[in-house]
Amino acid sequence: MDGANWNYSDKVKEHFFHPKNILEIDEKEYNADGMGYVGSPACGDMMKIFIKVKDDRIADLKWQTFGCASAIGSTSMLSVMVTENGGMSLDEAWKLTPEMIIDKLGGLPPNKIHCSVLGDKALREAIKDHFKRTGQEDRIAHDDKSRIICNCMNVTEDDIRMEVLEGVKDLKTLQERTKLGTACGKCIDTAKILVDFYVGKYYTEEIYTGNKK
Amino acid sequence: MIYLDNSATTPLHPKVKEVIRDALDLFGNPSSMHSSGRQVRAILKESRKDIADFFNCSPDEIIFTAGASEANNTVLKSSTTCCAFCSDNRGHIITSNIEHPSVLNTLKCLENQHVEVTRIKVNNRGLVDPADVEAAIRPDTVMISIMYVNNEIGTIQPIQEIAEIAKKHNISMHTDAVQAVGKIPIDLQKLPVDFLSMSGHKIYAPKGIGILYKRKTAKNICPLITGGHQENSMRAGTENTLGIIALGEAIRQCKIEMEDNKKRIGQLRDKLENGIKQNLDHVIVNGDPAKRTNNITNISFMNIEGESILLRLDMHGIAVSTGSACSTGSLEPSYVITALEVDPEIAHSSIRFSLSRETTEEDIDKTIEAVTETVTFFRKMSPIV
Numbered sequence: 001m002d003g004a005n006w007n008y009s010d011k012v013k014e015h016f017f018h019p020k021n022i023l024e025i026d027e028k029e030y031n032a033d034g035m036g037y038v039g040s041p042a043c044g045d046m047m048k049i050f051i052k053v054k055d056d057r058i059a060d061l062k063w064q065t066f067g068c069a070s071a072i073g074s075t076s077m078l079s080v081m082v083t084e085n086g087g088m089s090l091d092e093a094w095k096l097t098p099e100m101i102i103d104k105l106g107g108l109p110p111n112k113i114h115c116s117v118l119g120d121k122a123l124r125e126a127i128k129d130h131f132k133r134t135g136q137e138d139r140i141a142h143d144d145k146s147r148i149i150c151n152c153m154n155v156t157e158d159d160i161r162m163e164v165l166e167g168v169k170d171l172k173t174l175q176e177r178t179k180l181g182t183a184c185g186k187c188i189d190t191a192k193i194l195v196d197f198y199v200g201k202y203y204t205e206e207i208y209t210g211n212k213k
Numbered sequence: 214m215i216y217l218d219n220s221a222t223t224p225l226h227p228k229v230k231e232v233i234r235d236a237l238d239l240f241g242n243p244s245s246m247h248s249s250g251r252q253v254r255a256i257l258k259e260s261r262k263d264i265a266d267f268f269n270c271s272p273d274e275i276i277f278t279a280g281a282s283e284a285n286n287t288v289l290k291s292s293t294t295c296c297a298f299c300s301d302n303r304g305h306i307i308t309s310n311i312e313h314p315s316v317l318n319t320l321k322c323l324e325n326q327h328v329e330v331t332r333i334k335v336n337n338r339g340l341v342d343p344a345d346v347e348a349a350i351r352p353d354t355v356m357i358s359i360m361y362v363n364n365e366i367g368t369i370q371p372i373q374e375i376a377e378i379a380k381k382h383n384i385s386m387h388t389d390a391v392q393a394v395g396k397i398p399i400d401l402q403k404l405p406v407d408f409l410s411m412s413g414h415k416i417y418a419p420k421g422i423g424i425l426y427k428r429k430t431a432k433n434i435c436p437l438i439t440g441g442h443q444e445n446s447m448r449a450g451t452e453n454t455l456g457i458i459a460l461g462e463a464i465r466q467c468k469i470e471m472e473d474n475k476k477r478i479g480q481l482r483d484k485l486e487n488g489i490k491q492n493l494d495h496v497i498v499n500g501d502p503a504k505r506t507n508n509i510t511n512i513s514f515m516n517i518e519g520e521s522i523l524l525r526l527d528m529h530g531i532a533v534s535t536g537s538a539c540s541t542g543s544l545e546p547s548y549v550i551t552a553l554e555v556d557p558e559i560a561h562s563s564i565r566f567s568l569s570r571e572t573t574e575e576d577i578d579k580t581i582e583a584v585t586e587t588v589t590f591f592r593k594m595s596p597i598v
Contacts, residue, residue: 016521017528022594041558041597044518044538044546048596064596066558068520068537072594183538183545184557 009106012073019072021079023050023062030062034133036125039118041066043152043183047075047118049126057087063122067115070108074101074116078123090127090139096120121154149191152183157194164198171195215531215576219415220364220392220509220567225459226417232462233419236455243452244443253454260461267464268409268426270401276425276447277457281391282315283437284410284425285358287448288387289319291434292356293328304355305329309341309370311549312360313389333359337554338501339368347378356385361393361409365536365549365565366500367509369397376405385432391415395467396475396506407431413456417570418463422456470570478568479507481577485566486510488581493588499550499563508569511536511550513562516598517591522564525590529583536563 008016023030032050039046045067052060061079065071078101082088088096098117102108108116131139146158155178168174171192175181181188216224225233236256241249243257258272265272278284293303308320310332320330331349333341341359350357357379361372372388379386387408393399395416401409409426413419427434427447440449490496495515514522519537526533536547538561545551546560553559566580 016524019594024593037596041516041561042556044557044561046596064594066516066518066595066597068518069524071518072521 007109008069008073009108011077011104011106012069012108015073015076015105016069019076021060021062021076021083023048023064032062032126034126034128034130036122036127036129038121038125038148038151038154039067040151040184044068045071045115045118047071047122049075049119049122051123051126051130053090053130054087056091057089058082058093059087061123063119065118067118068112070112070115071118073105074098074108075119075122077101077105078119082123090130094124094127096123117154149194150178150180150187152187153179153181155180155187155191160191160194161198164195164202168195169199169203215572215580217566217568217572217576217580218532218534219569219572220367220565221534222414222420223417223569224571225419226463226466226570228466229417229419229459229462233455233459236458239454239458241454243454244441257452257454257457260457260464263461264424264464267468268399268401269403270426271429273445274401274426274428276427276444277452277460278410278423278425278448279421279453280414280423281313281389281410281412282423284408284423285313285315285387285389286319287425287437288408288410288434289316289323289356289358290437292385292387292432293323293326303328304353305331305351307331307333307346307349307354307357307359309333309335309359311335311339311363311365311552312358313364313391316358316360316389329353335368335552338504339363339366339499339549339553340501340504341370341375343371343374343378346375347382350378350382350384354382354384356387358387358389361388361390361399362396362506363500363549364392365509365547366511366553367392367505367567368500369393369504369506372406373404379407380405392506392509395471396508398471401426401428413460413463416463416467418460419456422453422460424460474570475507478570478572481572481574482507482510482566482568484574485568485577485580486512488577489584492581492585497555497559499553499555499559509565509567511563511565513550513555513559514564514588514591515559515562516595517588518561519563521591522562522584522587525587526564526583529579529587531580531583534565534567536565537561 033053034051037048048064050062051058061083063075082093098120128140146156148156163174174195180191239253241253243254261272261275265275324330333345335341359370359375362369376386386406388406389410391412394411407428411424413422436447438449497513499511519535523535536550538546546557550560550563
């Protein structure tokens with residue numbers, strides 16, 4: 001119940017009070033070409049994005065959320081960014097980062113950055129879904145084929161693999177770096193197995209350690 | 214502005230404003246012997262006496278502090294260690310898992326200094342079972358500290374029963390009564406607590422003034438702030454004279470208005486709750502619906518997030534608070550709502566409405582309307598059906 005961090009920019013407020021591109025009709029009726037979904041209400045935020053694709057561009061985007069003002073403001077801004085001027089190409093949209101959205105919003109309070117990453121993650125999931133539906137699996141970047149392990153913080157198996165490659169050797173350090181398992185904690189057991197697995201793989205198998213006999 | 218966040222703080226009572234204005238030129242130090250000091254000393258004495266009357270205790274059992282956080286710190290820290298240089302007397306403290314942070318974090322700090330703490334879990338309606346408290350007592354238990362009324366859900370703990378258990382086992386009993394004073398009558402001749410904390414700014418006095426009540430027969434404690442002999446050497450520092458004068462008046466007004474306020478505010482709270490339930494589905498009232506003070510209702514609006522509700526109500530000119538994680542700046546939602554053994558999303562969706570003597574029927578009508586609009590607005594964009 002602390003009000004110290006509610007210094008939202010006017011842009012955030014504008015999008016929060018008048019969010020653009022909300023899906024107000026039934027999902028089926030909208031008939032999306034791709035749907036992406038990240039987060040969970042238990043963690044306090046959840047985001048669902050629906051896209052329509054035409055000529056490999058995002059022709060339309062609609063979204064729904066269980067989320068705070070930052071999540072609403074940033075996803076509303078995202079929806080405008082990817083659909084304006086004839087729509088972004090799927091490749092461009094794939095590369096959209098939270099920083100680009102936050103920049104357009106005129107900043108977010110530091111402890112609210114976490115809430116703004118849901119939008120672009122859900123967008124990538126939606127594009128992925130579209131690729132799958134249209135037999136373009138090859139366009140799904142390698143590092144994104146990975147399954148999500150921590151739903152709350154959106155940490156994928158591949159994120160864990162990369163962290164281990166960068167030197168993480170235990171769950172505690174992984175949590176410090178990724179915040180994995182710090183909200184609902186349901187993924188901790190799985191994450192522990194994965195850390196041990198990749199540590200085993202990269203730090204003992206000879207092809208990775210260079211200790212060939 | 215419709216202000217429904219009175220459990221956070223209240224506006225000044227008009228009579229309190231008056232006495233503050235009248236006292237602005239009374240700058241004397243109550244410890245001084247000259248007339249300027251004596252004059253202030255006399256007014257403080259009057260305040261102290263009226264406050265003692267209200268609680269049915271003796272004036273020298275009242276220690277003025279900067280607020281309840283200081284009072285809580287004083288009791289908890291000095292019941293286990295005399296001071297930073299004294300290592301005697303460490304023991305075991307029993308508390309609940311829904312106390313105010315000024316109790317929970319103080320105890321966490323004491324745990325690092327080898328004090329052991331048992332936190333009694335409340336039931337799913339937010340109530341402590343006195344039997345659980347008794348079962349937790351150990352030979353080295355030095356203190357039981359349970360809040361009288363919870364600040365988020367308004368539940369009233371069975372303090373009478375718990376205090377009697379403490380007395381039976383000869384253990385010091387403390388209650389943080391910040392949210393109880395002015396809401397329910399407290400008679401310290403009947404309620405056998407050794408220590409009680411309260412804060413002025415929840416009962417229409419200014420911030421920065423509060424009370425630690427210490428029964429004459431209570432075990433000796435050391436002051437948290439040492440120095441001069443003020444407050445019977447229990448709290449050093451020149452008195453917050455304006456604060457004490459204001460608090461005295463706030464308590465006098467409590468005495469006059471409490472029963473009427475209780476009834477009127479209770480009716481308005483019920484109207485708000487019923488109005489919301491009538492207009493909206495999937496709303497959950499958190500905490501025991503009967504054993505709570507009349508000024509609070511804590512409601513979860515399922516499938517939508519609390520911070521969003523709060524900010525949209527703010528746009529409607531209505532001030533409330535929420536237990537959602539986004540409002541705390543952490544990723545954890547309210548520990549009080551989570552302690553009710555509900556799904557975390559219920560905590561993320563919770564809103565506290567706390568009424569005051571100034572709340573009107575029109576305020577409540579407007580609030581029901583604004584809440585209905587707000588919740589409907591966010592539910593339309595919620596992915597959860």
